[in-house]
Amino acid sequence: MANKNLIKRAFSVTAGLPPAHAAAGSTPSAEIAVAAPITETPSVQQNPGSEVLPSPVEGGGAPTRDVPAGAKPLTPPRTGPGSMLAFMAQESVVHKEVLQLRERVAAFDGAEIARRLDPTTIAASRWANREEAHFATDAFAKLKDEIATAGGNVQPIKVRPIADRPTGDAAPVFEIVYGHRRHRACLELGIPVLALVQQVMEDVDLFVEMERENRNREDLSAWEQGVMYMRALEQGLFPSAKQLGIAIDRDMSNISRAMALAKLPAEVVRAFGSPLNLQFRWATLLKDAHQRDPEGLLSMARDIASRQPRPAPAEVFAILTGSTTRKANGGTSQEWTDAAGKPLASLTVDKRGRVTVVFDQVLDDAQRRRLSKMLDTFVGSKT
Template identity: 35%
Template sequence: MSKSSRKSIVASFGLLSAELENKLADEPKPAAPPPSPRVGAGVVGAAHRAIDDIRAERDRLKAIVEAGGGAVLDLDTALIDPSPYPDRLADDDASDFETFKRSIEAEGQKVPIQVRRHPSSAGRYQIVYGHRRWRAARELGKPVRALEVEISDLDLVVAQGIENANRQDLTWIERTLFASRMDDAGIKARNIYAALSIADAELARMRGVYRAIPADVIEAIGRAPKIGRPRWIELAKAITSDPESLVVVRRVLTDAVGGTSVSDQRFQRAFEAVKPSRQPQEDSNELSDLAGRKLGAWKISPKELRISADGPLGVEFMKFVGKELPALMERFSRERES
């Protein structure tokens, strides 16, 4: 597919999203037609559309397949490799996927995944999107229904981003890590904005995090569903302020991963290990007279001096200090002038 004949992936790449799969779960699957030439990525249409538009797109895709314009294949899952750009982190709770897998087992796979020919391994495929459907079919020992498309490396990663934009279950750090992988793949910023449905300010925040926190550290922490953008930014700032902190974070995470902690807890442990320490800003001392009798105590901070009395003698001392304050102010002024 030449650059001159291919429109922008953001404008022309269509998707069969998980939202579509859920919306149309009760509809019968179309029968697979005889094999025919591969369908180009652009035939599926534009991204980011309402449910009615997605339903219409599904019907159009079905018509294309039935007319011989594309082939829905039943592929051995062992012949398929995941995308070279992972978009999910390890999940602490496997129950959601188990529910999804059981629905595939009971009702069948309603929507095909998208695959492309593996660019370097003959006879194999790579997933464009549909990783959970592929994983479910693999664990169930069933072939997976797939639509083969022609797509470049750069368009593949943008296509995944478009698909991810329609998913509500990805955490902020998962989207951030995927933005990092698009960045590494040489995807232009304007396409990252479109693929993830974000503004340039949000991409700047994401870059601030993934450039400070290495991918292996993010992956060791995991999805951290309860940890939002502000906390990740705080962790990135803490690491940036002290490069040695990465050694501490990795050590903490090595200990945490070996235990039973979940990703939110792993984040908290890493953050607690490197967050800036807040040293006490106050200095305090006891007050005693020449005979060693306690009068009270005093505390001083950058903006306050506090004196507390202890017993009748301490109260007398407080009164004495109050009477001496005017003389102290005069002395202070004289010393500043000189």
């Protein structure tokens, strides 16, 4: 049955084709698939240097046509088996080409295409989480030098088209999903930025991708994360902090502490010199100090900000909270506490500069091994 269908298909393809020497406009006939002798007679007209095709056959046929000397006119198969073989050969070649094309297309399945964009056409996300002070750090300067040396960013940023953007040539075309530092570096260097363009992306998806991408790269400061989370909640991106934590797969305690730092008065943040100096473990005690005596905390923060030179961030924290760093036997002592203020560890330096670290909890085997590795790295030798 399959062979019959194949033969029928071959005849259907070849039967409707005119002979190679047929003139345009002649009526094709199914008889061309039948092997029949054709009487060839010289044509009356003949051009120099050309062969003469057969004259029209009585009762209708192909008119004469000049063919260049040495060229052989193409003749379709004259028999059913010949037509079938020609058709099968053609089908085999086409099928092979289709398979090759499918393999090449499959290799790019799911791939995203990166392209070079003018950084001036790209705007920061409305949830941008990089404090301006971040672009004055040594880490950013190093990143900028690397991009300049490579002639552009190797790792692409990600953008999406801005919906309902204002008209005008100067209006940004794209909004950053992630890669604010790489974009800023290219913008300052005046070179195109390599970017992936996501044509359709919801606000929630943008926020989640940006948060996770930044977490996998250089960590944001605790204060920057808090600002980012607060913006998302204030703009209704998530109905609650709990839903935000589920979406970005982060513990609620970290989210709460980050937002506690972001809610601190500007005077308190300035006392630390830069919001990047604020640490997660300080959030609870600073929050408590602000709740106990808001005016007193602000007064101390203004006094610290006016000092020259300004105290180190750890000392600022000690002054504002009044408990973590103190004098001990002529030396100094520093304490670490958990989110509830419970002591975890302390470091003491005596008069001779010798350091003692005491943990207020029992360390298990895994913790002791981690501590040992840290000390190995610190002292530059192995136990």
